[in-house]
Amino acid sequence: MAESPPDESPLVFEDPAYRDAVVDLLGAVSYGEISAFERLAEDARMAPTLEDKVAIATMASAEFGKVAALHDRIRRLGADPFEAMAPFRDAIDLFHAHTAPSDWFESLIKAYVGDGLANDFYREIAAFLDTETRDLVVASLDDEGHAAFVVDRVRAAIGADPRLAGRLALWGRRLMGEALTQAQRVAAERDALSALLAGGVDRPGLDLAAIGRMFTRITERHAARMEELGLAA
């Protein structure tokens, strides 16, 4: 079905595998938001000034503010949000455990790069969704407004101490590596999500070459973000 009318949602959800995949995706995104909230709130404590603290707490609250709509949608699909999030807790918790920032700048970069990576990944998957779910997922990802604050602080810090750039560039690569490791783990464990990417009789899917191109796009956008921060990708 190359052209989908906007009211296709009820029909497509008659396919239980599709519904399971969407519940999975919404569960993963919402646990990701909750857990981003927690880490950002914790990072706020490292903020050097009250202004910085308020800026990072604003990012934390923005992440958390998206959870209610995602949970509503999961409930309307007849599933329980907390059950839907459960399968993704280990992978997301491990991502955070393996990328605990050791200072304020690592926190800032993690907030910016980690959020960007997650957004890119979910946006790629959203392309395979019905219109209504896609709009919800994309709306839940949209907050580029806070990026300027991070870019400003990191560039100023590197300007003041150029040696910082090497360590922070390494940190960006570590964030990317850990994100890929955990994404792969999730893909291997969650059949419904993988099946979504593989497509169905009436839905387009991805072959191996297309998956490769998808990761290339995600990697390129990561590199562009690192460059904006004044760092080598």
Place this chain on the structure above:
Amino acid sequence: MAESPPDESPLVFEDPAYRDAVVDLLGAVSYGEISAFERLAEDARMAPTLEDKVAIATMASAEFGKVAALHDRIRRLGADPFEAMAPFRDAIDLFHAHTAPSDWFESLIKAYVGDGLANDFYREIAAFLDTETRDLVVASLDDEGHAAFVVDRVRAAIGADPRLAGRLALWGRRLMGEALTQAQRVAAERDALSALLAGGVDRPGLDLAAIGRMFTRITERHAARMEELGLAA
């Protein structure tokens, strides 16, 4: 001036002492919200289940969500929000340092009782404000919606282990005592705020007896909250 027309605000702000007092109050409320956000977000980590974590993170985000409007108002009064908050950081930080919860139930009670106390106190002060500021302050305090969750959890825990009631009742008294200590400290240090309570030529003020009645009201409402939790005040 017993009856104040709703458009009195511009006039009343021509009194620099009144303006200073309002900036002080908005500074205190907004730093209180930021700091409540931080503590609640930290407490969320102690949550026994993901459901509880989401409930307490919702309270944290609600506190933080009020800050932007308060800061806007401070800016419109020609002051800097961060300068306005500065004089209250010590008292509010000390309140939190002296009332660090040692477990999940102390966190819940602190969230409920501490928020309630702060709200009662600001509501009493709001009575001495121009209509516009009063509406803003009262709106920033209104979130009784989360109380049911705390009451439910605490009553269930006491039902399961009645010995908990004694320790948590003591905890409630400690929160009240520490809040009064810090409020007194602020009152002694901030002349503009005290002058607001004392009234002016065209504004009613509080004599010592009225201040006594105000604290009686606050204490009674604290006792009512403790009782709702199933605890002796």
